[in-house]
Amino acid sequence: MLRKPKIQRFDENVLSKYQIYNSLFLTLPFDDISNTGSFLPLFSEMCSQGYNENQDPSTIVDSFFNKFYSDKPEEERISLLFKFIQYIERQVVLFDAIEDAAFSIVNNMDGHGTLRSVKEEAQAINKIEILKTHLKEFKIRPVLTAHPTQFYPGSVLGIITDLADSIEKNDLSNIKKLLAQLGKTAFFKKKKPTPFDEAVSLIWYLENVFYHASSKMFNYIQNNIFGEEELNNDVVKLGFWPGGDRDGNPFVTPEITLNVADRLKTAILRNYYRDVRKLKRRITFDGTDVIISELETSLYQNIFLPSKKHTLDKETFVSKLYEVKSILVKNHQSLFVDEINDLINKVKLFGFHFATLDIRQDSRVHHNVLIGIVNDTIKNNLDIFPENYESLSEQEQIEVLTKVSGKIDPELITDEMAKATLQSIYVMQEIQKYNGEEGCNRYIISNNQTIINVLEAFAMIKLTGWEKPTVDVVPLFETVDDLQHAKTVMEALYNNEEYKAHLASRGNLQPIMLGFSDGTKDGGYLMANWSIYKAKEELTLISRKYDIKVVFFDGRGGPPARGGGKTHQFYASLGPNIENKEVQMTVQGQTISSNFGTVNSCQYNLEQLLSSGIQEVFHRDKSVLNDDDRETMQKLADISYQTYSDFKAHPKFLPYLENMSTLKYYAKTNIGSRPSKRGKSDKLVFSDLRAIPFVGSWSQLKQNVPGFFGVGTAIAEFEKAGNFDKVEQLYHNSLFFKTLIENSMMSLTKSFFKLTAYMQEDEEFGEFWKLIHNEFELTKRLLLKLTGYEELMEDSESMRASIKVREEIVLPLLTIQQFALKKIQEFEKQKGVDSSLIEVYEKMVTRSLFGNINASRNSA
Template identity: 25%
Template sequence: MSLINPEATPSKDLPLRDDIRLLGRLLGDTIREQEGEAVYEIVERIRQSSIRFHRDEDETARRDLETTLNSLSRGRTNQIIRAYSYFSHLANLAEDQHHVRRSRAHAMAGAHAAVAPAPREGTIGRALKLLREAGITQADLQALFAKALVCPVLTAHPTEVRRKSTIDREMEIAQLLAQRDRQHLTPEEKASTEEALRRAILTLWQTSILRRTRLKVIDEVVNGLSYYDYTFFRELPRVYASLEDQLAAIDPAWGNMELPAFLRMGSWIGGDRDGNPFVTADALRQALQLQSKHALGFYLEELHCLGGELSLDGRFVNVSEQVQELAEASPDRSPHRQDEPYRRAISGMYARLAATAQALGHFDVVRHPVVGEAPVYTDAEEFAGDLMTLHVSLVSNGSAALSRGRLRKLRRNVSVFGFHLASLDLRQNSDVHERVVAELFEKANPGTGYKELSEEGRVALLLEELRSPRPLTSPFLDYSAETASELAIVHEAAQAHRRYGQASVPNYVISKAGDPSDVLEVALLLKEAGLLRPREGEMHVNIVPLFETIADLRQCSKVMDALFGLPDYMRLLRSRGQAQEVMLGYSDSNKDGGFLTSGWELYKAEIELIEVFKRHDVGLRLFHGRGGSVGRGGGPSYQAILAQPGGAVQGAIRITEQGEVIAGKYSNPDLGRRNLEILAAATLEASLLHSGQSAPRDEYLQAMEELSDGAFRAYRGLVYETEGFERYFWESTVIGEIANLNIGSRPASRTNSRRIEDLRAIPWVFGWAQCRLMLPGWYGFGSAVNAWLRDHPDSGLALLQEMYREWPFFQALLSNMDMVLAKSNIAIASRYARLVEDKDLRDAIFPRIRQEWEDSIAKLLAITGQQALLDGNPLLARSIRNRFPYLDPLNHLQIELLKRHRAGDADERVVEGIHLSINGIAAGLRNSG
């Protein structure tokens, strides 16, 4: 069974076709062997009918599909769903390997060509080339690196339901594909590799792809830690090494200069309690401990291997006095190593690190014998200092090459991960802070009436309390469970600072921030835990307001302006390097105002923030709350960073990595390194090449304002102002079934209501993706452009075409919409619409959606000049086109199962089938949640 259409394939993509055919054949063989020829024939029949239906909504194909699907038994249905789901997952692996293959082919072409080809977009090589051509000096770069921070932040918002067991098998398949690709195999070796692939696929088929129980917070932490083993421990040092070596090759003045640890990892897993009652102080403590344990366990293993490698004999090489001192201080007295100072020094370091791990409660990470007792390291910097001692000695005594291997990587790991691994953010909703602070004031001084105060009154009261060194809380008072829990969180954060250092919990994010008092309330809670010291004017945690609705985005610059106008807050901010982080929410702003308006309001908010921060002489660091899908701010990271307004990226950027995007980007180490490199390269370019670029032309800004107004009216008119739309959404999508899926510890809605306003952005976007409408990624665009052209009949289209050619923001906006519309399927969406029981409601809404879909595609093509969607990205176009015959049947099967389930069929196999189809469709679409 083929996984790819037999159309003409460009020669460079032939290996992709071959890989997909190989995996498809092996999976087809597995299905035949395990389930029988009859199941395989049904899979083929459904695929052929699906192709006919997809091509032109062929009614005969629809009837054939319905006849076939309705005749399937419950057990047989799930077999078919599993088959198509695995086709999607295997196609993803083949495509990932092809991306790696093309990157390697480009690199090898440069190595063998007389004239090296230009570095590829998004690489460090290209970024450095552009900087050099622009006249950026070494001093400019050093100044940037000294303050830079590039931080992908992993979050526990999974929209995939796969278990780690299946991900591990998929990684095995990916490694076998890479092995076939990179080695010249003998016939025997080739057969052996194919047999290993066959075993891995058989294991996948015989392993449950779904979780039987809902994940707990700690399960999410453990899953997140897997990506350090897959990618971050190994590949982050390679990114740094590549950057340092390329700088030295360009300019000898860089010499052996080492860059500060500007590229770091962040996490929300275990600290994000906005709407998640399971994130408690105990969960935070466990998350931090698991992170630290993971880091120290890795260091101990690497240190042990390093000791095995550095067998240098002191009789043959010179050794620095500092290394001799480490060797003498070591409890290692083995006569076999008396002339091996590096090994003795490393044995002592291992003993100290093992003692440190024990002191932090990591009792099972020491896997090798410890030579004797040794004092603990006070912090990661002290351990890094000992590693530096080894490095300096090797470099100074003719062994510099030895310092560039495992030691270099370990030193970089320690500088990046410390003893805490990843910076864990706290997050909570401002409504919770308001209730907690109100209770604290009322308990301390009954009659304060904090909630009834004006904003000015709240600010005055909060500032007065923040100036006082005495605590507001008392051990002799009883507090509500909510208040006690919030206080326990900040006290646990303070404990983390003492155990792992301030980098362990450096940020506190405030959801639904709308006033200066929202920030000051958190400052008050930090003060209660000793994380803010009034007399010294010190604040040990960054307070990060998150602006996420359209109204909040429009007000955020005024809020920050008022906050910076408070001398007390500015005094605290100076202790944070006179820099302030602001988080912008893509998901909720999209759900609130639609794709076009969300993108435009985010862009305008950044421009206004840049001006406010400049006026107050405060450094701006933006934290982009992007999801996996375009409807939640997703899309290519490189283009997204460069599309920011000039001055928005001041050497520092943090970006959330959510849902299936984490696995897609970071489970494959080669792709993981590529994605980390993209973040670093884009930040360099945006900071040094685009920081002073002029604002877009007034005509562009005015056009976007009018387009946004039109899109906003169309989107709000459908989603929030159409009677019965809420019911239409719940009945025409799998949102109800998603809410019951074991995809994470967080509930799907913030409350028990079914209101769109209360629904989280992830299931909102995910529901539309499953029914193949992708509505949050495009709705309103067609109406907006139609209105614009009516108002500007002479030159309106020409201006939009010019904006697309000249303005990176508009290019990125339309490019992302292009991808989303290409993945949509109005024919399949029409079948989901038939799930709505009220025919009048269905007939009132779906034709509007269809018309907007058609208008949006037509206007997108007119502006971009394309003849069809994704004309400018043929590889992605082929990928999507090749997936449809295997993706579409999952939708049709899901619809039939939804009908049965909603008709009262209580068979657990029906629910399981729905959940399997959700997984398969998400895999086929890739960036859907």
């Protein structure tokens, strides 16, 4: 039977089901305002019609009330708007659950980019042995971060999972109960989560999704590609930031880090315990049943003990499993050997640590910390630093930092940040002792600009008495300027004798992290991506020169502006000039739930990542840029960068964000543990802005500036000069550039300028709004011309359809948000307005943030 087109599968299994279940949902009586469910469709229709007639949000809301709610006082009108927000949030959840349930139907689980497809293609061209060689080395490492780009509390995530399961089974009775539960479950957090709370939320995904999806992948590779030959490469490694990411988060303490590591270990032991209980029901033979029972008892006891008191270690656990396997093979015709192998493979992947907890801190903090340590060691007569350290030249400081050694008691340090930083390194040692080295063996330096930044962190690691630290020191180059200097920094490090010896002890492997979102915020969409691409080429070249295996770790996020979009295509587009032995990337917020939220979606997307990194097996053209194309790309990036820089320097840039967007409301959402900006100043400073509220504020405005601004102007320069064919040539020759363009189209597709068109009449910001809108129209026109499409995202029909439904769902919510923002602006210009009324509308804005961000899950 012919498989239906993807868009048809989407329409039948997602869109149609949503229409049915949404009509059911709207009739459920779970609120204290009668007929809210019947009013919302009417309001939605008025929003669509109103924007088609170029009405502004206030006119649309007022028209609705005049037509359907004219006899009600303002208090009830406000209450109805809050109820609309609640309904819309839950409609988004319903749509999420339906998409999750239909994932394996809409997506071809054995199609291009899956392991089965890769294996069959390799077999067809006699390249299984080459594929095996690659899989003996290649790894993927998704690193879960707590960056708050999704607002679902844990209780709601649980409902999504259960709802998806019931929808898949067409269990109407349970669906009705879960929809009712959804209606009564709070979405808003009354207080900020702690870093530990964030960790617990994400560990749920490790336990319930990654544990199963990763091991299914590994088992497939072992059984279907390697067969009897044992695969000793943990192809899927997991990383974890909550509890270890100290950058800008004063609430991450050494104690929190230890507690999170302990929780990770408990979680993996709990999963092993569940599997051993299942084995116990099958492996009931002489010589094996006693061993299995002992393991069950030991795992159960250790789950309830802190790591320091654990009596079972990884080596003992694995050896017992191999002992059982040996008995099964020798005495019981290998009965249930596959089940034992499955558990052995899981231990290979997850050890007793589950996921590697990374430590991260900003280089500027490190510098201040080091100066504090220098002063306190001198005060305590510890012969570690010279008294004139601060006045030394950079080269002299490098020499001091390189030779530093000793063991400092953190209690001697008076500065609290310096003390906590040292303690966090002692904590790394403790975690390695109880969870294994992989439990915590990477120290990431944010905002890395110089060799000094790396050596300051390296010196602090050595000052804990760690003579041969089992730690990878990972510089993170974020801004355009930092990326341009990355090669110089790393070459200096590779020539530093002490650091060279450290690298030798780490197998001459150097991970380097490259940022996306801060780069986009700094240099705009094209320049950020091109700068990272070039930096990877340069760093590959210099690392190969010194026989160093460089591994790139990408700070990718959800939307294209944060390096997301069609992630797999990005990795498949890397040529031989970029080292690609591992794919490492941060995964956050809605990207976790949308790409890795169910076992099916997680396995599918992990397989896509894996296959994107082993393309050279098939000798596909990985689009090495020729000189002409490089010149075109560089010129596009330069023009785009200048355009974006001029835009940032516009006198209305920050005031517009501050006064016309939702930027200042992000801090009130209680979605993440860390502050929404870095600095302590009450005044808005661009460098203090975190990338997430920055990108998110443009998203709430439906303007998505970071994903397209400057792209249109850059291409237009070629068009004006009669050189548009050069851009077309680059587009057809380079998968890298093509992916950039496709992801930018996604940002354009999610923009809706009619929502804020009223701003063009604003006395202060009208011209600035027009500047943004003109760039949007220019970019849209030129991307359609470049691709030959009639409409944006023409080649991704099902994704475009998903975006369309989601945008329709949240349009009333965004209308309410703009209505409330306008009300606040009006009140602030008036004298004597009741402050409590302003607070109500501020709360309305804050509450409206949630649904829109959650609806954008497919931006990953």
